Amino acid sequence: MDIGNILIAVFSPQNLLLMNIGLFIGIIFGAIPGLTGNLGIIVSLPLTFSLTPITAMTFLLGIAWGGGFGGSITAILVGTPGTAGAAATVLDGYPLAKKGHAKKAIQMALTASCIGGLISAISLLLFSPLIAKVALLFGPPEYFMLAVFGISIIGAVSGKSILKGIIIGCFGFLLGMVGLDNITGIMRFTFNSMYLFNGFEFISILLGVFALSQVLVQVYDYYHNKNNSTNIINRTLQKDDNLSIKELRASGKTIFKSSLIGSAIGAIPAAGPVIATFMSYNEAKTKSKHPENFGKGELEGIAAPEAANNAITGAALIPMLTLGIPGSGIAATLMGALAIQGMSPGPMLFSEHGFEVYVIMCSLIFINIFMYIQGRTLSKYFALVTKVPTKIIxxxxxxxxxxxxxxxxxxxxxxxxxxxxxxxxxxLIRLGFPSVPIVLGLLLGKLAEDNLRSSLVMSNGSWDIFVTRPMSIFFILLTVFMLFGVIKQKRNEKLHST
Amino acid sequence: MKIKIRQNLIAGLLFMIFSAVIWVMIPNHIAVDEEGLNAQFFPKIVVVTIFILSTILSISSFFNKDETILILEVTNELKIIAFALSMVAYIYLLNKIGFIISSIIFTTTSLLFLHGKKRYLIVMSIFIIIIYISFRFILDIRLP
Structure with missing residues (x-):
């Protein structure tokens, strides 16, 4: 791979412009209470249809990264975490903002986010090619077990009820089955409509499930008077309230350690931002000389979760790009975006689209740098975004x-x-069903079905094929391990809530 | 008027009915020649899984102490349904009278639903025109 060509593509004016526009949109989406970076990606997906895969992905990754930082603006200024990843940021960010140091809090969040993002981007660049090389040895049985492993992630993204998560995931499978059957060429549930021959349009389902449902949720909340923002503080950032080098240096160790925690946990599909951010927060608190200040507006208490939160986003791309397993909602959306661009995530991605993938991964490093620049220069304007009326949104x-x-x-x-x-x-949301498993079902259902059937054809109908191949056994064990982990995590969450 | 429903019971029943309907539909909507690993194989497995899990969900509703009871206020529910119908009407009108006019009508209706300020309509009208122009001239996509 020619590094020179990769750098030329990374630094092309179009690429740089779009990653900055993406960051800008992402920060705005993240900063508006009720919206998230993932929603920003979904809504902006149609804008990428006419772009090249590289510019499309850097644009969307810009939104993803910007959304993460934008979420911390809401967490600090409004005291409500827009995303699960920003929940730990509220603990110290909001009290510090209430003391009149909102700008300092935002700058700490920004710096920690950028360093966390940079470290995870480098880990993505180092580890992805290695994993992809191993994954090239996979056959249909391994792919099937890999899909089963991916499906087991549904348990972790199911909110309160794993049962409901699996039901809704199966519903996603069924949606994915509409259209032409890849193996036999038979039409399924098309009702003779030519629009359904290739199945439902992924973007329509994605926009409907994540964005339009939120429109109705907002209307519902309005009628039920849940939308009272009573905890809003003064959102004007003070001019001379800057983060000093000394303050940053004091949190340096915490930022570095939290970035490593985030990168390691983020690479495990479905481990989720909550575990990594709170683990980093606790680690910082335990090792701090002043643990009693945590929860009262401690800068390290903002640095730790923010570094971990952004590190997760980058590391979550490792299993998505190399194995085709989206470990989070954002990774699932980005996986769909790659598929729309004709690049199927998975082991073949690195051999078929190696150049594009390396450009995208290198661009991530610069996305973090530009995020820092945008955050430092435009923070006061981004803070105003939190004031946009919900009705207009x-x-x-x-x-x-x-x-x-x-x-x-x-x-x-x-x-x-x-x-x-x-x-x-x-x-379905009102009946307690989560939305992410539908997309996982849609993305992985077809992969599971096609490879299950191909495997059984290979083995003349014998299911032994899945327990006689080492890599397949490895994925079975990984799935069992994952399920136990998820059940244990849910039990712990239940214990904590009671 | 208020109606109380058990969340898991209704959720389970809904998917039990859904899976039963899909099961009945499979032979008519997936034509197959051979037995075994055909195009009906996976849909049937998924439908049976949904049915079994939703049955467990429904039954668990009676034994689960933490079962959520949803309280539905009929007037508010009707307002939500009316808003949802206005979304469908918006899509219907889109092809008849075009993106800009139908979007402005939808915005006006929504602002009435949400008791929005009049100036929001001006802001939204500008937003609609910007979207239309952006799609038409930057993305080369002609909206209806």
Whole structure:
């Protein structure tokens, strides 16, 4: 691989411009209470259809990274974590902002996020090619067990009920089965509609499930008076309240350690941001000379979760790019975006699209640097974003989704799919169903089905093929280990909540 | 008027009915010649899994002390349904009268639903036009 060509592609004006636009959009989406970086990616997906895979992915990764930092702005200024990853940031960020040091808190979050992101980007660059090389040896049985392993992640992203997570994941499988069967060429559930021959348009389902359902949730909240932002503080950042070098140096060790914790945990599919951020926070608190200050506005208490939170986002791309296993909601969306660009994540990605993947991974390093620049210069404007009325966001989201869902095939059919997916998901959310497993089911169902059937054809119908190949056995053990881990994690969460 | 429902019971029943309907539909909507590993194989496994798990979910509702009881206020529920219908109407109108006008009508209706300020309509109208122009001239996508 020619490093010179990779750097030329990374530094192309279009790439640099789009990663900065992506960061800008991401920070805004993250900073608006109720919106997330993942939602920003989903809504912006249609904008990438006319872009090259490299610029499209750097644009979307910019949104993902920006969303992470934007979430910390909300956590610090509003005291409500927009995402699970920002929950630990609230503990010290909000008290510090209440003391009048909102700017210092945001700058610490920004610096820690950038360093965490940089370390995870480097780990992605170092480890992904190695894992991809091993994964090239996989056959259909290994792919099937890998898909089963991916599906077991559903348990971890299921919120309170694993049972509901699996049911909704299966619902996602069924949605993925609509259209042409890859093995036999038979049509399934197409109702003779040509729009369904290739299945549901992924973007319509994605926008409906994640964005449109939120529109209805906002309307529902409005009628049930849950949308009172009573804990809003003064969001104007003071001019001379800058983070000093001394303060940064004092948190340096914590930032570095938290970045490593985040990178290690993030690489484990479904380990989730909550574990890594709180683990880093606890580690910083235990090792601190002033643990009594934690929870009262301690800068290290902001640095630790923020470094870990951004490190996770980068590390979560390792299993997604190399194995095709999305370990988080953002990774699942990015995996869909790659597929739309004609790049199927998984072991073959590095051999078929090696150049593009390396450019994207190298771009991540610069995304973190540009995020720092944007954060330092535009923070006071991003802080104002938290004031945008929810009613405007709600309606704007609906209009954006409509334009986005229409743009791929220019078919009104896709718009009806969008609206009905949103309405159905809204009622499912109210019945306690999580939304991420639907996308996991959609992405992994087909992979599981095709490889299960190919494996059984290979073995003349014998299921022994899955327990006689070493890598397949390895994935079975990994799945069992993962399931035990998830059950243990859920029990601990239940114990903590009681 | 308020209606109380058991969250897990309703969720389970809903998916039991759904999986039963899909099971009945499979032979008519997936035509197969051979037995065994055909195109119906995986959908059947998934449907049976959904049915079994949703049955467990429904039954667990009676033994689970933490079962969530949803309280539905009929008036509010009707408002949500009306808003959802306005979304469907928006899509229907989109092809008839175009993106800009239908979006402005949808915005006006939504602001009435959400008791939004009049100036929001001006802000949203500008937003709609920006979206239309961006899609048309930057992304080369002609919205209806």
């Amino acid at each position: 709600t309606i704007a989201l609906m209009i954006l989704c409509t334009a986005g869902a229409f743009s791929l095939r220019k078919a009104t059919f896709d718009l009806y799919v969008l609206v009905f997916a949103g309405i159905i998901m809204f009622y």
